[in-house]
Amino acid sequence: xxxxxxxxxxxxxxxxxxxxxxxxxxxxxxxxxxxxxxxxxxxxxxxxxxxxxxxxxxxxxxxxxxxxxxxxxxxxxxxxxxxxxxxxxxxxxxxxxxxxxxxxxxxxxxxxxxxxxxxxxxxxxxxxxxxxxxxxxxxxxxxxxxxxxxxxxxxxxxxxxxxxxxxxxxxxxxxxxxxxxxxxxxxxxxxxxxxxxxxxxxxxxxxxxxxxxxxxxxxxxxxxxxxxxxxxxxxxxxxxxxxxxxxxxxxxxxxxxxxxxxxxxxxxxxxxxxxx
Numbered sequence: 001x002x003x004x005x006x007x008x009x010x011x012x013x014x015x016x017x018x019x020x021x022x023x024x025x026x027x028x029x030x031x032x033x034x035x036x037x038x039x040x041x042x043x044x045x046x047x048x049x050x051x052x053x054x055x056x057x058x059x060x061x062x063x064x065x066x067x068x069x070x071x072x073x074x075x076x077x078x079x080x081x082x083x084x085x086x087x088x089x090x091x092x093x094x095x096x097x098x099x100x101x102x103x104x105x106x107x108x109x110x111x112x113x114x115x116x117x118x119x120x121x122x123x124x125x126x127x128x129x130x131x132x133x134x135x136x137x138x139x140x141x142x143x144x145x146x147x148x149x150x151x152x153x154x155x156x157x158x159x160x161x162x163x164x165x166x167x168x169x170x171x172x173x174x175x176x177x178x179x180x181x182x183x184x185x186x187x188x189x190x191x192x193x194x195x196x197x198x199x200x201x202x203x204x205x206x207x208x209x210x211x212x213x214x215x216x217x218x219x220x221x222x223x224x225x226x227x228x229x230x231x232x233x234x235x236x237x238x239x240x241x242x243x244x245x246x247x248x249x250x251x252x253x254x255x256x257x258x259x260x261x262x263x264x265x266x267x268x269x270x271x272x273x274x275x276x
Contacts, residue, residue, distance in 0.1 A: 035059070035060055035061060036057055036058060036059045036060055036237070036240075037057075037058055037060065037071065037237070038055060038056065038057060038058070038243070039055070039056045039057070039058045039094055039103065039105065039239065040053075040054075040055055040056075041053060041054040041055075041056065041105065044146070044150075044153075044211055044214055045105075045106070045209035045210075045211050045214060045215035045216070045217075046092070046105060046106070046107070046209050046210050046211060046215075047138070047140075047169065047185055047210060047211040047214075048138040048140070048169065048171055048183050048184075048185055048210065048211075049092070049107075049182060049183060049210050049270070050092075050105070050210075050239075050242075051140065051146060051245060051262070051265065052145040052146055052248070053143075053145050053146075053245050053246040053247055053248055053262070054242050054245045054265065055242065055243045055244050055245065055246075056105075056239050056240070056241065056242055056243065056270075057239075057240050057241055057243060058094045058236065058237040058238065058239050058240065059237050059238050059240050060236070060237040061083075061237075062085070062087075062237065062238045063081065063084060063085055063086070063087055063093075063232075063235045063237065063238065064081040064082055064083040064084030064085060065081060065082045065083065065084075066078075066080070066081045066082070066084075066232070066233040066234075066235070067233065068096045068101065068233060068234060068236065069236070073101060077233075078233075079203075079233065080232075080233070081232060081233065081235070084232065086111055086112070086205070086232070087108045087111075087205065087235065087238065088108065088178075088180070089108055089109060089110070089111060089176050089178060089180065090107065090108065090176055090178070090180035090182060091107070091108045091238055092105065092106075092107055092108075092238065092239040092270055093105070093106060093107070093108050093205075093207065093235060093236070093237070093238055093239065094236040094237050094238075094239060095207065095227070095230055095234050095235055095236055096234040096236055097222075097227065097234075098222045098227065098228065098230065098231070098234060099222050099225075103236065104216075104227065105239060106207035106208060106209050106215070106217050106218075106227070107182070107207060107208055107209070107210060108205055108206075108207055109123065109125070109206050109207060109208050109218070110125070110198075110200040110205065110206030110218075111200060111205060111206075112200050112201065112202045112203065112204060112205070113199070113200060113202070114126055114199070114200045114206065115127065115197050115198065115199050115200075116195075116197070116198050116200065116206045116218075117195055117196065117197045117198065118192065118193055118194055118195045118212075118219065119194060120193060120194065121186050121189075121193040121212065123174060123208075124197075125176070125177065128177070130174055130175065130176060130177070131173075131174065131175040132172050132173070132174050132184075133172060133173045133175075134170070134171075134172055135171050135172065135173050135183070136171065137168045137169055137170055137171055138167075138168070138169045138171045138183070138185065139160060139166045139167070139168050139169075140166060140167045140169070141164060141165070141166055141167075141247075142157065142164075142165035142166060142167060143247035143248055143249060144247065144248035144249050145246075145247060145248025146167060146247065146248070147167075148167035150214070152187050152188065152190075152213055152214055153167065153169070153187060153214070155188075156168050156169050156170075156187070169185050169187065170185060170186055170187065171183055171184070171185055172184050172185070172186055182210065183210065184210045184211070184212055185210065185211045185212065185213070186212055186213065187211075187212075187213040187214065188213060190213045192212070192213070192219050192220070193212075193213075195219055198218075198219075198229070200229060201229055203231060203232055204229040204230055204231055204232065205218075205229075205230050205232060205235070206218040206229060206230070207227060207230060218230060239270050240269070240270060241267065241268055241269045241270055242265055242266065242267070242268040242270065243266065243267065244261060244262075244265065244266045244267075245261070245262040245265035245266070246260045246261060246262070247260050247261075247262055248260065
């Protein structure tokens with residue numbers, strides 16, 4: 001390096017670098033708050049539609065925006081939504097829990113004015129039983145994050161014809177009056193299989209997990225760990241598609257970063273996934 005080169009080299013402008021970094025962070029937060037954000041499935045409450053370890057993209061704009069829309073909870077509590085619209089029955093929505101504002105993912109079942117009830121494990125909407133038809137069981141290979149060792153689902157752990165350990169769950173196709181169809185699981189008789197008729201108040205929605213016997217949702221009061229009738233302000237966004245899925249076997253070994261990928265679960269549109 002010559003003396004001339006040394007003389008013309010400019011010192012780093014740290015103020016400018018910090019400003020550029022601030023603008024980058026602001027842009028990322030803006031996208032997360034207004035357009036879309038990634039989401040991780042941590043539990044089995046939406047089986048069989050969503051597996052533990054699925055990574056999703058959630059769009060933020062379909063239902064408008066509320067004080068809970070920003071990625072950082074910095075706004076004061078306020079009613080209503082800006083550019084708001086109600087979800088459709090059958091949408092898979094990410095919401096904020098009314099207890100601690102943590103993220104949950106559930107299916108929208110009831111809209112304002114609807115009457116929702118469960119009778120012997122069958123959904124009843126506005127007094128009419130919703131079609132529930134048994135289909136082939138769902139088989140999920142046993143993995144670190146899907147081991148079928150829970151109190152309810154341990155009875156469904158078995159081995160398939162190839163000798164592979166699987167979770168084989170009883171599965172049903174539920175079809176709403178609109179014709180929208182998706183798969184649910186019914187693992188046995190539980191208290192939440194029978195509920196009193198519940199009328200959804202104005203400005204609220206009713207949600208349930210597809211894994212009907214293993215979901216904390218609108219059937220339960222928030223004081224008992226559920227969601228209750230959820231205010232529309234607590235809507236975060238609509239789940240759009242699965243980007244990829246991991247079976248929970250990742251470790252410090254770089255090879256596991258690839259072997260843990262579920263090769264049959266990537267770039268799956270959720271509306272297509274639950275309608276087939």
